[in-house]
Amino acid sequence: MLIGHQPKEFLLAVEALTVSFDGFKAVNDLSFYVEENEIRVIIGPNGAGKTTVLDLICGKTKATSGSIQFRGKELTKLRENEIVQTGVGRKFQTPSIFEDLTVFENLEISYPRGRTVFGSLAFKRDAVVMDRVEEVAEMIFLKDRLRASAAELSHGQKQWLEIGMLLIQNPDLLMLDEPVAGMSVSERVKTAELLNRIIKDRSVLVIEHDMKFVEDIAHKVTVLHQGQILSEGTMDRVKNDPKVIEVYLGH
């Protein structure tokens, strides 16, 4: 007979995470946990350390101390490309796509096969790859732009393309940094629709300022302030937390 309940298996466990840049602690003793299939939104005022948290998880910035466990693996010891291979995908704030390549080639490069030097020399564009690229292109509204150069896309389309490049990697944890920033209203609606579709069957960590958007998608919200957690919980709880109202929502 089991006594009590077994500890829950978290997909991502961030514990006592600290990073300091020349003495300034951008993230200070931060701990939070993300469950399987959970959509977690991180909000907070400018300079709260939101983007730094994503940088730390994906390996772009090295932690000063603390641990990041993803499915039991310690990410702080891995290199960026190894972290991607364990199943973490990251979208940057400004669209980072390959403008000299076509939309098709952008998606193809992100397809998770032939990732070593010689693997990529031997990589074949077979039916599986083509089908997957087309499938993803349809999802991100770019099916008829596959052969266009990525440089020709609009800002919103570039954002979608980058989301598509993550999607084709099929990560277990998807990290999005302000996915709707700089988009027109109609693009925003489409993006929300897109995100709602792709967040199924995976955990998502989103940084976003658009409160309407946050309310729509968040299961749980984490409010960061000066590198520490100010409040955490459902949107309703966070919205009514006097500390949060004071530093962030009140403005």
Add this chain to the structure above:
Amino acid sequence: MSLRQQEQEGQEQEGQEQESKVMVINSRFFNRSELIGFVTLALLLFVILPLALDIFRLNLVAKYLTYAFVALGLVLCWGFGGILSLGQGVFFGLGGYCMAMYLKLEASSVANTKIQSTPGIPDFMDWNQITQLPLFWKPFHSFPFTLAAIILVPAFFALIIGAAMFKRRVGGVYFAIITQAIAAILTILIVGQQGYTGGINGITDLRTLHGWDIRTDHAKLILYFVEVVLLFGCILLAQFIRLTKLGRILVAMREQEDRVRFSGYSVANFKIFAFCAAAVFAAIGGALFTLEVGFMSPSFVGIVPSIEMVIYTAVGGRLSIFGAVYGTLLVNFAKTSLSETFPQLWLFGLGALFIAVVLAFPAGLAGIWADYVQPRIDRLFASRRPKSGNGWTGPSVADGAPAE
């Protein structure tokens, strides 16, 4: 494009998918303009130049073409991968010295060197009071070993430099400066170790390759054709690399290194590969240089020749495999004719040419061709065959890349 879509709209969903797949696959080994470039170059090098030039001038062309191998490597490494190496002379020299060591040992038989105090070793060693063949020279008695060394020594050296730099994320200008420093160091080393390397004079008085006299006119003609065949081999290899996913990753890396990293690739490994490939191409050129010209010296290793090699590539067009070959030939012809007339002015001219190309024509001669000549040819084809289907030719990997 829009026409294409209208056509497609009328078709069934399945047929539409089929066709778009075929069109996306459309990756023939050469597209039409590349095929024209390939055939033109083959005609020029295999037929026109050998018929038009006497053996002295043809040998000059052969000498120029050895630099085309280096330029080809730079197209891969600098043009596609964005890794500017100002030290390709190092690899050119390593290949050249490997070949020269073999030829020198063959020329230094006991019979040929019986007047020396130690017969059977290269003459410059004897002059430097060395009485025994150094250990690292010994394997170069073997021709197969020499051929392997020409490829493997520079590749290994590039691997070490590449791993040391790229794994530490050293890139861009810093990498260029370090490669330049390495070129300077190697020159100083070769000049300083006169007894082992022949010093500033280099390794001279080379006579036979595997018993075959390389100094006759007939041999020079044969060597020219061997070289051109090897050049086309390297061109095809470079084109193959360009068309694989690795080629596209190199281009992707040039502009968004982080995105490549966060797509699960080890950027350092891809850079190391490009750098090693460029080194091997340069080394093949260097080995052929030794054969064609009959000696090897540190003046082909240092900073100045290394930068000249970059200029050949820039003038020809650093994104164009064929452009690199034409650029090398043109700059070298200009160098030969102008440096005789204006020996002092030539270096300034070369510098000015480099600046002019970078500022005004970042894609070099190949860019000028693509912008002004190619459209006319295309129109010609289009007017002749108005219904030449398959109107879409995919933008090639590097077309229209911005200058850096």
